[in-house]
Amino acid sequence: MNSFTVDKEIPKAQSDMRMNIIDKTSMDKLDFELHLLAISAINGCKYCVESHTRKIAQEGISREGVRLTLRIASVINCYSTSYNN
Numbered sequence: 574m575n576s577f578t579v580d581k582e583i584p585k586a587q588s589d590m591r592m593n594i595i596d597k598t599s600m601d602k603l604d605f606e607l608h609l610l611a612i613s614a615i616n617g618c619k620y621c622v623e624s625h626t627r628k629i630a631q632e633g634i635s636r637e638g639v640r641l642t643l644r645i646a647s648v649i650n651c652y653s654t655s656y657n658n
Contacts, residue, residue, distance in 0.1 A: 603632045610639070611646030 606628050613621035
């Protein structure tokens with residue numbers, strides 16, 4: 574069982590966090606969601622990955638588009654980890 578099924582307030586707090594941040598950025602909202610998906614995947618947050626994936630799908634991005642975003646994030650993270658070590 575993960576913490577999200579135990580604490581029902583976490584998804585609400587994270588949703589509020591998204592709205593507070595997205596309202597303050599000049600970045601295109603879909604691009605911003607794609608960035609957040611990549612960051613969430615790198616950080617290993619299953620709830621956030623699912624949340625951002627749903628939001629991106631609502632904007633018309635295909636599964637393949639989501640997969641490509643995650644692949645790019647993975648390569649960048651791998652390079653960054655290797656380069657910084």
